[in-house]
Amino acid sequence: MASSSSLTLSQAMLSRAATPRHGSETTSSSRSSFLPSLSGLKSTCTTMSPISRCRSITPATRLPIIASAAVERLDKTDTALIDKSVNTIRFLAIDAVEKANSGHPGLPMGCAPMGHVLYDEIMRYNPKNPYWFNRDRFVLSAGHGCMLQYALLHLAGYDSVKEEDLKSFRQWGSKTPGHPENFETPGVEVTTGPLGQGIANAVGLALAEKHLAARYNKPDAEIVDHYTYVIIGDGCQMEGISNEACSLAGHWGLGKLIAFYDDNHISIDGDTEIAFTESVDSRFEGLGWHVIWVKNGNTGYDEIRAAIKEAKAVKDKPTLIKVTTTIGFGSPNKANSYSVHGSALGAKEVEATRKNLGWPHEPFHVPEDVKNHWSRHVPEGASFEAEWNTKFAEYEKRYPEEAAELKSIITGELPAGWEKALPTYTPESHADATRNLSQQNLNALAKVLPGLLGGSADLASSNMTLLKMFGDFQKNTPEERNIRFGVREHGMGAICNGIALHSPGIIPYCATFFVFTDYMRAAMRISALSEAGVIYVMTHDSIGLGEDGPTHQPIEHLASFRAMPNILMLRPADGNETAASYKVAVLNRQRPSVIALSRQKLAQLPGTSIEGVEKGGYIISDNSSNNKPDVILIGTGSELEIAAKAGDQLRNEGKKVRVVSFVSWELFDEQSDEYKESVLPAAVTARVSIEAATTFGWEKIVGSKGKSIGIDRFGASAPAGKIYKEFGITAEAIIAAAKELF
């Protein structure tokens, strides 16, 4: 791989920002009003009246409680200025939601203090290069509170969130959509909103850091070294996915993961008392986390600072900082109620809040002293990156091999010739299950792709996903590349999204039985939406799994992913097609791939090819001429063999038969009309498809006059061969269907 300077590296990263979705501009005009001075002016606002909380809290008494009196003053900045900065955040959120007449002001108002402390005092980032590799990561798992993050990015000097962006909150084509979207807003790491996803993404980000640090850091060069911060709400806490991910975070000892739990006791339906009375503290202690309680999250800056300091000191466990806040803090009539969660305050209440918090300013106003205070982050961020670049240049000299590998991970540039590692097969190669062929591919690729890592949800020996040359990624062996997710499909998917979005060159894969994509579909949809190139290795892809029965047999799953935007559904039929599927999946770094694989043995078929699969659908055999077969037989995966057999038989009977492998509908859709016509000529309406799955959707391929052989009911528990026969997934059925069309 060609060597490049570290600066080029950063620029490469920065260029990733430039894929706007709705034709909106990527680079806004720069504003030069930031003053370089770091000195703060005295605030003119009065201290807000504290809002009493009307509920009793019964904490586990052994929790370390951080209270004002007990902590040292950690930051020398004038508290009044901090109040002012915090109120700036609050009012930017209030004003943006008010202007949009849509959004969630409650969380930003309650979480502004922790947000301020994080972005202004704790986190290391470079506003002018949101993709600087060694930045601290921040995830707003409670994504509905996105105005908090937009306000912080704005104050910190990110070009992605200028004043005009705040003013176009939740509008068509804006950089400030209704929930944080990494593909729209540089500075946003992952896409959140669906609750619980963000905390699991954060676990993935922290895993990636721990893994890369273990692989690339040297005693004399800590080249990978950042924290992952996340804010989670009551909603995230209730979702099962967060328990899955947090159980793993505790198991892996992700000491640089620090989660703030916005403990405000309000969710959409009202007080959390109505549905959420568990002891979160006990649960997290059970999960192996360090737990700290900040009792005053509304104004207790020092408590928040002290908690972070303590969290950093605990290096072998992730930390949950429970921060008790008041949702909608500052709103005299709506704070501490669900009414402030998801609606604009309304002009009258905005006015009352301005009065209550002593905020005389116009909407969207950032006071000069606050601007000045925050303006240091642009030069500071540039310094952070420059220092790191120097360090990396040094590292590159001393450890050229590691540096080259790490650079490939940072930039996403695949090592030249990597695809030559893919195994090849001939019709003479022995028959095998595609899940086994998949393992051959994974193991071949692991040798040439430094960023490939992954694992299974407790089915490694069934999914065939172990990388034989590596051990397990565990608390004390984080340099290894086999991840053991346990039976936690949903957490697994979302963790992989975090891993994928950590660095463009990390290629996470994860595995379970195809039917259990139902457990992780929400995470897979976010892979697709957030352009995370996760590879989903999904074995046992049909009734062909046999005796486990209908609970384990996918029927509607192929169709359900073909219907999902921006995800590749691949169903290879043999060795060559499996290798091709991996080639496609690895190349598609901004689109996830689902590879459906068989449990049962399949023949290596004549005519299959990598080039064919790359086109989605292609001819594997044909005895017709002039693009005029009597019939086109179309199969995918394990049924391609059946289609090929039926084709042979029909040819023996003198028919002109084309057999087509339709491994990926999405890829076929992307081909030219000419190519499509060359495979499925419009004039040939005699078409028969076969797939051991629902026929739903197949009309698109076979047309109104064609026939689809499939399964439009649930499966059954019996040996695979018996089920195939009983359900009529046979060459005989194809031949009978074809004969009706001649």
Added chain:
Amino acid sequence: MASSSSLTLSQAMLSRAATPRHGSETTSSSRSSFLPSLSGLKSTCTTMSPISRCRSITPATRLPIIASAAVERLDKTDTALIDKSVNTIRFLAIDAVEKANSGHPGLPMGCAPMGHVLYDEIMRYNPKNPYWFNRDRFVLSAGHGCMLQYALLHLAGYDSVKEEDLKSFRQWGSKTPGHPENFETPGVEVTTGPLGQGIANAVGLALAEKHLAARYNKPDAEIVDHYTYVIIGDGCQMEGISNEACSLAGHWGLGKLIAFYDDNHISIDGDTEIAFTESVDSRFEGLGWHVIWVKNGNTGYDEIRAAIKEAKAVKDKPTLIKVTTTIGFGSPNKANSYSVHGSALGAKEVEATRKNLGWPHEPFHVPEDVKNHWSRHVPEGASFEAEWNTKFAEYEKRYPEEAAELKSIITGELPAGWEKALPTYTPESHADATRNLSQQNLNALAKVLPGLLGGSADLASSNMTLLKMFGDFQKNTPEERNIRFGVREHGMGAICNGIALHSPGIIPYCATFFVFTDYMRAAMRISALSEAGVIYVMTHDSIGLGEDGPTHQPIEHLASFRAMPNILMLRPADGNETAASYKVAVLNRQRPSVIALSRQKLAQLPGTSIEGVEKGGYIISDNSSNNKPDVILIGTGSELEIAAKAGDQLRNEGKKVRVVSFVSWELFDEQSDEYKESVLPAAVTARVSIEAATTFGWEKIVGSKGKSIGIDRFGASAPAGKIYKEFGITAEAIIAAAKELF
């Protein structure tokens, strides 16, 4: 409602068993070899050598640990006979898996003692009427261990599992499929296998009991009174759904829910140490459960009994009994390893196990003394039911109104004329969001359907699901009918499956945003598979939700449910269609319904009707004659209004236009060919569909020559009207498409 005797009631229930799937017999020939004597013979088998556990266990020291010495002897049956019975269970499992050469022997071998104690000593049931209303419920959440349950049902005298059924384990058409399936095997309450579902089902069963008990029990008549038992494994514990459901069980104080945690430290990938090191005890205590540890689950019958006794004494909390067992107990070379989890032992190891456990018998042999011992359950069960019938007859006399209601819940017979309560609308009724119209229906139905109860995953005020005449189902108000699920979609769905399968007349509904069906899809699939008539109230069903953006906007979801077997996907367009959707959903008690509803206001359309919706697709307006329109415009839900508008405009231009509402594809599929031809005549290929969702699948309806207007990308954050316009979901787009077809 007509009154019927209690006996008829039971018979009605029993008749529910008779819907075999694969043409296999429902009633097998009865075997008369059970002897009525309860006396046990001395066992000839030697006590098995204890298998040492090679791992250290660090329990929370405050857990009540039940050890042999500490507990009173609770059962007078000869321990040797119990050993023999337990070994019978083990060998029935071993032999069945061996014969099938497929299955999971490890769990039954480890859990046989707790299974024996439950079915032989603790549970109240009637083998000859598996549907007796007041039976204790048992759920094997670790469903792969189904041979445990089949062996127990067999010993207890259920007709569903005769010796020949054990011998046809996992074979085509058998009553003993690879995972427990309620629709195949009377005596199995719910369908498990996908991990974590069963424990959530059990929470639903226990909720139903608590709710019905609160509504119908009287100081002088405890007519509803049973326990719910469940066995969960390490896999269930890792799944997020189980944490969701158990958090709710703790919150609701389901004191009659008793869960056995088969703590065997082995999952498929090996020792749980590799991925599951959390403290389950601490977590469950945090969730508000009572936790007990049985250290010797392999032979400690008295400890198991004592734990159950203690669990029953704790009335305000569910209990987790952690039972430490050895997976594959008795197998000298495979016990305590993953190799015994999911494969047959193999002839050699079966032999060694027979030797080790002192089991000289032929495969599938049940020793006479064991048979004798278990034979009391048939007469005992009949007595249980007879006593209850007497009690119910008494109750009916004293409380005729309550009895009639409860009977409707028990039999599933809907009160006569219930559908008259459905609201009706005319085109003059005011425009409204279908989510609001849905609430009108729910509230109207709650008055006439005693079994209707449900709620939302923390979105009651957005999904519009509150029943205004009722309060919240809570720990101390279990008689109420609004369930607050918190942000726990997956748990919600599976809990509703449990509620639905408790009694045929309970009609649970649950709600969230339509896009978040992705979180609960695994539970919804099991609704469909297990014939649980849950009503899924899914609002915010398209880009029409606006500003929340693509994370919240469903695109592929309609298609994904249309592709799923045995589930009704309904998308009503206005008031009449919403009422009709509820009518359909209520009538379909063995098929779940998903009702997709709009956030935005929709007009009441001329031509919509309940009768039309019941046919799935129907004409709402037409100016053609002889079934020969120039074009057919097809819409669903919020887009039907747009189709109607386009139709009007094309008619103004002199065209013959038919507008069709296609509210449910499944229902349309079930109509006669004649009816289908009357709506979509084959000769009319000029068809345009419009739906604010993926076009995937629409070729089936519009044909190869038709056009589909839809959205084959992710949505966007902006006001709804703007997105509709930008995405081209407009009357203009329909008109343009239609004109290309004339």
